[in-house]
Amino acid sequence: MPTSLPSDGIDKGGADAALFRPVRAGNAFEETVERVLQAIRLGVVRAGERLPSERELAVRLGVSRMTLREAIRSLQEAGYVESRRGRYGGTFVSEPARSARPVGAAPSAEELDDVLCLRTVLETGAAEAAANRTLAPQARRHLRACLDECAGSPGDAYRRTDSRLHLAIAEATAAPSLIAAVADVRTRLNAMLDAIPLLPPNIEHSNAQHTMIVNAILDGDPTVARRAMAEHVDGTAALLRGFLR
Amino acid sequence: MPTSLPSDGIDKGGADAALFRPVRAGNAFEETVERVLQAIRLGVVRAGERLPSERELAVRLGVSRMTLREAIRSLQEAGYVESRRGRYGGTFVSEPARSARPVGAAPSAEELDDVLCLRTVLETGAAEAAANRTLAPQARRHLRACLDECAGSPGDAYRRTDSRLHLAIAEATAAPSLIAAVADVRTRLNAMLDAIPLLPPNIEHSNAQHTMIVNAILDGDPTVARRAMAEHVDGTAALLRGFLR
DNA sequence: GTTCAAAGGATCCCATTCAGACCTTTGAGG
């Protein structure tokens, strides 16, 4: 019985699975594509905007320029970006003419629970942490701008502006690791949301909750901010569980 | 003025910094060393226990066996593990004879705030999420065992058993990503804790708080679990801020 | 004491990735 060595047999309860998870999600090229795509899909760089120059972006992403260029080339071929040469050139995000919802495989129940749990922890925590800070005027404006943009978004842009708003809340915490974690969990969430329809009543409801959350943050009320975010997140969770199970 | 291109000038507030962060922290070898070291330092594999076989671990970490072997070899040379050949052999964690606190550079104020903010969000969230679940008897036993082991730890083992307990709380959420996130933030926290002394009164206080947290989780009281964890985490935060600023 | 399976140890070859240098394009400003 190979699983009963003297040193085994102790409850590792998933901690070792978490620690001995893959060191890298894919090769450098794939991860670079994913990261740039993430920035586009989360609305951090919008249509018409320019990505950092290849040289700068390669340094920031910690990959060689060659690898970054290959990633950009495949994004070009997929219609996500366009490059222009010459001074004041660069790589620009294209208008999202692509429709045809990229129907991924339905997530497993474990994956769903995992994402929803992590999301609840991160986003309610971020809302509370943001409300605990005294925000700079610029940060307050940014938050409000994201809220307004999301509320006024047509259906086909809603996912992006919604993501951008949630990211803005994380940004208000001024904790880079938390921002990155929220961005990552949001990306996983969006992949799941792509598998279910976007219903107008849900949008209405979301917008009202967004307003509550942002107001609580701007008012510096962490308790309300957390509770409002918890309700908001629970709504999405119920929606997803309803459609995917 | 190169920063005032038509598409720039918009507030990116740190979101792009979070998204355009390095794709990989180092080369495969370095990351592999770090990961295995993390498992040892967090007490997930304890002295005398065996790591998974090279072939299995290489698959789980997503690196080639060659790379993993190089990582293990440097850990051998550093005295962390020993390998034995033959059937029923393997790579075993050594007794922690190493002392000589590895005095790293003092963390920057930004890094300190970042870690403490993320830690608060993750660990209070994990405590609440854990209390919301009905735990299997095995999970309950594991939690209690980690609590007892931590409470009975001598000073030189306290950091490890303390880490193990916090990880056990995350495990109780059954959300792999959350476990991994807690493990990572704990590793960063430990690096900072290594720079400050371990005081007996703090240990006493920690133990009392640990008991409160675990009891609340076992009783299924998320509100108390969160609040107790928040107090516990705030205590460490105050300690660190006091010593490092 | 022979056998055998499972573990670490070693080696090959090839794809990926990197670092750096260089070329080409382009528009603003002199």
Add this chain to the structure above:
DNA sequence: CCTCAAAGGTCTGAATGGGATCCTTTGAAC
């Protein structure tokens, strides 16, 4: 109109990493 700086485009050699195969060691079971 010319210059120049900054951007994308290209190339090459070296380093890294991965996949596969085989060897060696070891203790349990028969």
